[in-house]
Amino acid sequence: MxxxxxxxxxxxxxxxxxxxxxxxxxxxxxxxxxxVNEDPATFTEIGSIDIGDVGAAEISAFDPSTNRLFVVNNDETKGDVNRIDVLDFSDPKNMKLIHSISMQPYGGAVNSVAVFDGKLAAAIESTDKQANGKVAVFKTSDYTEIKKVDVGALPDMVTFSPDGKFILTANEGEPNTDFTNDPEGSISIIEVDNNYAVTTRNFASFASKEAELTAKGFRIFGPGVTNDFAKNIEPEYITISSDSKTAWVTLQENNGIAKINLTTKTITDIFPLGFKDYNTDGNEINVSDKDGGSMALAKWNVKGVYMPDGIALYESNGTPYLFTANEGDAREYDAFVEAERIGKLTLDPAAFPNAADLQTEAKLGRLNVTKTLGDANGDGRYEALYSFGARSFSVWNGNTGAQVFDSKNELDVKAIAANAYDDGRSDDKSVEPEGITVGKVGNKTVAFVGMERADAVAVYDITDPTKPSFLQFFKCGDAPEGVLFIPAKNSPTKKSLLVVSSENDGVVKVYTPNTI
Structure with a gap:
């Protein structure tokens, strides 16, 4: 025929x-x-635009009704000019800056943006970072304000539920530099159809479970926080189920994920994430930036604290799978600094009989670890060592919190092979996976992992979410902060697009795959 x-x-x-x-x-x-029948292993750059310098291109959101891209811009070289830049995205190969929405009437820095059905939501911290922040909602067509509401302190991420009925913010609630004011970390749930009514929930109800949680790797620590569980929690990033009934939030510094029932507006679970063992096959890492430039990966008697930043959801066969970018983050303030190099610690001789050799700069001496873990008996000698992040992305069961996959050291391996590995970060968090998003490309479901220190994106086939397989590694701008997937049906090119916004150089880049 x-x-x-x-x-x-x-x-x-x-x-x-x-x-x-x-x-x-x-x-x-x-x-x-x-x-569209596309090959998810063939993403190539088709467009780029520079909108500033450091802090000038953080998180992006796309509106298909106007073909506009909205980009967070907190350009540190321009002073107090925090804004959302609007790009004409009708031709991604030739993006143009057409407008800027000033955030000065709303407070301090804008941290995140999200779009749904012609509405743009922005999460804006207060000029006093410990005070409540705001969410401002604008029309994407003419940028006029629809509504502004108060949320918790330091809203770090904002997103719409898939049905558009809710706007959620992760309110990080960071302390001030001397730790005299540490606001509660919280989640704000905004009901769009109820005149943007706000419900803000803290984590105080879990205080009675502190011992149980910390025994499984959850972290409650810092000056003056022992008896204030709620103030110690620091929400970071949110993902929401397709039926808009459940949300999950990373608690980065605490090394956990919280689960939220959006119907009852309650936080139902906290999942401690445990630790990663760098002394096992496949988890080998490079621990020194002063080892003669070597990029060799080896086993070390060190644990990694997952501490995820970005989180994304893929639902398969009725199970929600949570994909996390395990960046790591240390608390560093005038009154409290948790990080210390192993070379400056006193190691327990029973656990580390060869401590003097291990603590040389070419070995473990340069690696940053937390002082808050590893000295279980409080004698000042560390019998275990815990570094920040896991240099990987992981998959967790969203119902139980159980880990079902970790990429081990593959991101480091791929970065080294692509000549993108920064050996100067070996002593800290390596490639620093920060942003992650998922989407359908052709017949495959795909995850995109942005790596802040490799200035690159890794692409994985996650059609089987328990067995992700590597597809591609490509370079992007300096310190990618936002990874945004635009499905073909919403794209101005009618092909899948990946938008990567990078905070250190203010560059927004666009990638697309080949059709088959």
């Missing part, structure tokens, strides 16, 4: 099909589904 040329073209590039869903009345109605 011979097929018309048009039909063959549609098969190669894309087509519109119909599946059935239930309408509000319970009857079935057709829903359009757009498909």
């Amino acid at each position: 011979k097929y018309p040329l048009l039909f063959i073209s549609l098969l190669a590039i894309g087509f519109v099909s119909c599946k059935k869903e239930k309408s509000d009345s319970g009857t079935e109605k057709p829903e359009e589904e757009f498909f």
Whole structure:
């Protein structure tokens, strides 16, 4: 049988099909589904724009109704000019800056943006970082304000639920530099259809479980926090289920993930994430920036604290799988600094009989670890060592918190092979996986992992979420902060797009795969 040329073209590039869903009345109605046959291992750069310097391109959000890209811009070289830059994204190969929305009327730095159905939500910290922040909502068409509401202290991330009924913020609640004011970490749930009514929840109800949680690797630490569990929690990033009923939030400094019931607006669980063993096969790392430039990976008697930043969700066969970028982060303030190099610690001779040799700069001496773990009996001698982050991405069961996958040292391996590994960061957190997002590319479900210190993105096939497989590694701007996937159906090119915004050079880059 011979097929018309048009039909063959549609098969190669894309087509519109119909599946059935239930309408509000319970009857079935057709829903359009757009498909493009793409190769997820072939993402290449097609466009780039420079919108400033340090802090000038952090998080991005795309509005398909206007073909505009909204980019957080806190350019540190421009002073107090925090804003959201608006880019004409109708041609991603030739992006143009067309407008800026000033954040000065709303407070301090804008930390995050999200878009849904012609509405742009922005998370804005107060000029006093320990005071409550704001969420401002604007029309994407003319940038006029729809609503502004108060949320918790230091809203670090904002997102819409998939049905658009909720806006959520992760309110980090960082202390001031002398630790005299440490606001509660919290989650704010904003009901869009209820005049943007705000419910803010803290973590005080879990204080009675502190011992149980910390025994499994959760972290409650710092000056003056022993008896104030809620103030110690620092939410970072959010992902939400497709039915808009459940959310998960990374608690980065605490090494955990919280689960939230959006129907009841309650925090139902905290999942401690435990530790990673760098003394096992596949977990070998480079621990020194002063080892003669060697990038050799080896086993060391050190644990990693996962401490994820970005989180994304993929639901498969009824199970929610949480993908985390295990960046790591140390608390560093005038009144409290938790990081110390191993070379400056006193090691327990029973645990480290060859301590003098291990603590040389070419070995473990340069590696930064936390002083808050490893001295279980408080005698000033460390019988275990815990470094920041896990130099990996992980997959966790969203119902139980159990780990089902970790990329081990593969991100380091791929960065070294691509000549993108920064040996100057070996003593800290290596490639620093920070941002992560997932999306459907052709017939595959794919995860994109942004690495702040490798200035690169790794692409993985996660169609089987328990067995992600590496597809591709490519360079991007300096210190990628935001990784945004735009599905083909919403894209101005009608092909999948990945937008990477980098905070150290203010560059936004766009990538797309080949069609098959």
